[in-house]
Amino acid sequence: MKQIISEWMDGELDTDSxxxxxxxxxxxxxxxxxxxxxxxxxxxxxxxxxxxPGFLERVCSRLADExxxxxxxxxxxxxxxxxxxxxxxxxxxxxxxxVGWLAFAPQPSPNAQIAIxxxxxxxxxxxxxxxPDVTPLKPEDHDFLLAHQAVSPNGNLQGVAPYVRTVSxxxxxNGR
Amino acid sequence: MGARRPGAxxxxxxxxxxxxxxxxxxxxxxxxxxxxxxxxxxxLKIQHAAQSVNYTGLLVYQQGQQIQTSRITHxxxxxxxxxxxxMLDGSPKEFIRNNDEVKCYIPDTKTVIVEKRGAVRTFxxxxxxxxxxxxxxxxxxxxxxxxxxxxxxRLILLExxxxxxxxxxxxxxxxxxxxxxxxxxxxxxxxIEQIAFTQVNIGAPIARKALKSSYASxxxxxxxxNAAAAPADLTRSGWVVNKLPAGFxxxxxxxxxxxxxxxxxxHMVLSDGFASISVFIEPPRRTAAPxxxxxxxxxxxxxxxxxxxxxxxxxxxxxxxxxxxxxxxxIEFQKP
Amino acid sequence: MGDRExxxxxxERAQRGDKRAFGLLVAKYQHRLARLLSRFIxxxxxxxxxAQEAFIKAYRALPGFRGDSAFYTWLYRIxxxxxxxxxxxxxxxxxxxTVHDSEDAENFEDxxxxxxxxxxxxxxxxxxxxxxxxxxxxxLPEELRTAITLREIEGLSYExxxxxxxxxxxxxxSRIFRAREAVAEKLRPMLDISKDKRW
Numbered sequence: 001m002k003q004i005i006s007e008w009m010d011g012e013l014d015t016d017s018x019x020x021x022x023x024x025x026x027x028x029x030x031x032x033x034x035x036x037x038x039x040x041x042x043x044x045x046x047x048x049x050x051x052x053p054g055f056l057e058r059v060c061s062r063l064a065d066e067x068x069x070x071x072x073x074x075x076x077x078x079x080x081x082x083x084x085x086x087x088x089x090x091x092x093x094x095x096x097x098x099v100g101w102l103a104f105a106p107q108p109s110p111n112a113q114i115a116i117x118x119x120x121x122x123x124x125x126x127x128x129x130x131x132p133d134v135t136p137l138k139p140e141d142h143d144f145l146l147a148h149q150a151v152s153p154n155g156n157l158q159g160v161a162p163y164v165r166t167v168s169x170x171x172x173x174n175g176r
Numbered sequence: 177m178g179a180r181r182p183g184a185x186x187x188x189x190x191x192x193x194x195x196x197x198x199x200x201x202x203x204x205x206x207x208x209x210x211x212x213x214x215x216x217x218x219x220l221k222i223q224h225a226a227q228s229v230n231y232t233g234l235l236v237y238q239q240g241q242q243i244q245t246s247r248i249t250h251x252x253x254x255x256x257x258x259x260x261x262x263m264l265d266g267s268p269k270e271f272i273r274n275n276d277e278v279k280c281y282i283p284d285t286k287t288v289i290v291e292k293r294g295a296v297r298t299f300x301x302x303x304x305x306x307x308x309x310x311x312x313x314x315x316x317x318x319x320x321x322x323x324x325x326x327x328x329x330r331l332i333l334l335e336x337x338x339x340x341x342x343x344x345x346x347x348x349x350x351x352x353x354x355x356x357x358x359x360x361x362x363x364x365x366x367x368i369e370q371i372a373f374t375q376v377n378i379g380a381p382i383a384r385k386a387l388k389s390s391y392a393s394x395x396x397x398x399x400x401x402n403a404a405a406a407p408a409d410l411t412r413s414g415w416v417v418n419k420l421p422a423g424f425x426x427x428x429x430x431x432x433x434x435x436x437x438x439x440x441x442x443h444m445v446l447s448d449g450f451a452s453i454s455v456f457i458e459p460p461r462r463t464a465a466p467x468x469x470x471x472x473x474x475x476x477x478x479x480x481x482x483x484x485x486x487x488x489x490x491x492x493x494x495x496x497x498x499x500x501x502x503x504x505x506x507i508e509f510q511k512p
Numbered sequence: 513m514g515d516r517e518x519x520x521x522x523x524e525r526a527q528r529g530d531k532r533a534f535g536l537l538v539a540k541y542q543h544r545l546a547r548l549l550s551r552f553i554x555x556x557x558x559x560x561x562x563a564q565e566a567f568i569k570a571y572r573a574l575p576g577f578r579g580d581s582a583f584y585t586w587l588y589r590i591x592x593x594x595x596x597x598x599x600x601x602x603x604x605x606x607x608x609x610t611v612h613d614s615e616d617a618e619n620f621e622d623x624x625x626x627x628x629x630x631x632x633x634x635x636x637x638x639x640x641x642x643x644x645x646x647x648x649x650x651x652l653p654e655e656l657r658t659a660i661t662l663r664e665i666e667g668l669s670y671e672x673x674x675x676x677x678x679x680x681x682x683x684x685x686s687r688i689f690r691a692r693e694a695v696a697e698k699l700r701p702m703l704d705i706s707k708d709k710r711w
Contacts, residue, residue, distance in 0.1 A: 006689040011515040012670050018513055022521055026532050036539045037696045042664040044645025048543035050638045059564050060535045063571060071527035071575035137472045141479050143434045144492050148454040150291055151445050157355055159226050160261045161371055163271045164237040164246050221676040352678055
């Protein structure tokens, strides 16, 4: 049963099974509490701040005192246009994906995500210093390149392969 | 593409990609969203394969006239990930990675560099999560099927929408998603750098021996240099970055010691979701005279350094020279 | 089926008088809403008050919700308005420009006009639950951790996850469930959810 809750909350049950599950949950405090805990797992992974214990209970308590809403039944759900769903899919994909990136920035400095001062620009301005002539990489760059590879997203795609770049020009700062 | 809303450019946070995906959709009749999602699925598949598939093969890295051949072996088991990279041309070097620890063996100088990446562990999904942002700065497409190292593979294309970043053409094995070839393209569409398998075996079990360095035992008598990194707050120390090139945001701030050195160096990582640029901030050294500002290039890597308040700031990354120079010139020190 | 349809079913049931269905929506979005509000309001107690107000307002406005936008999109706008009203009522600086009623509700222009206090939220709000969760996630076997991360952080469907992990969908279902259950075991005592609580 718990596995079905897991699939249900992810939208992976078909319409009728989902509706059946909802009906059961409406009548079972046990199932509802699984819903709460499983959602807390995802919220925790996304780094959400704590709410005080009893927050949910307080809201539901107030809800109980509210006049019950009875809205006219929606017309049989017409299939939304492909465009609408595609738009939603793109929006939610972008949204949660970005949330993921920020939430999962490595064991971090909370300040790592603080906005940069000043506005982002569109095109590079003339450099403050005149651009110097181009030279080949220097020996001391070897260590920087190693350090850069260690945290570069390329590591996720190619494993250690990008380290090949560090060898191409020989020695490092201390004669490496 | 539809016109952007006023003020949209100033937005500096997570949702900024969305309004650009929508006009894209309206303009192109709903094609874009599926393609972006498909590309992202492939990128994640590539990432997952890199981490979880056993493979061994020969890699050729080309940059300009330079060619470098190496052998790579990767295995994933209950103990995690193990990798080995052996340089087959020129001076020998080997990289051995076990989960978060990378060792670099340099026989010429009898040195082993050890780096523990524990503090900066990346997680699945870290790479390409900014789909919204990626789509804002790259046109993402899937290409036709291709063939690399005798395996059919799928092309994934990231075309930059501006001059501030390079393009990328990836070729991933059709079944597992293992990246078989990666090309970095200039603004003019020329290949400036390429890594590709010429030969690869995918999925077979890997012998323990194949993952050990040939220098493992002699290496125990070599000089060991440790490099370490830990999260740091460079902003609070007074280091400010004004006006980043569009799309690049700061994603990490570290304090690290470079191999064999005792003084810490600041390390900021900027990314547009795919390309990354590192900014290193070194305190003044008592020995040498501070270097003039300089710009260096190798393949897709550009390096720019200049002096800021006596510190040496070095910007390095897989981005065009202009981006690297812009960032270098945008770094300021404001005494906190 | 998709996340949006799950919400739609919950909304419809709530619109037919079942408050518990709305309670499920509250449980689902409480943290996300609190996180949004924490960008504008410092005090955790006030954040909870405003969040509560927002949920109640949303409940009252439910008859007007047609499902044209996603439920959270709609809730988000209500949350922003509640935050604004709260700041005004307390005499704190609030924007004088009017809010654009944009259709693209995930467009944070509305939010841009509220002064973002830009405080690293974890200076003021504790994240004990997150710490426990992430600790538990770290202890999971790789395949379970990857599956739950792709689901909860990347928001991918089971089908996409199966494609990425190169395994059958049934395996994805099982991995996600086992990951959730493993973490849930550690969370339950902390959350103190008991059957007879009034909710």
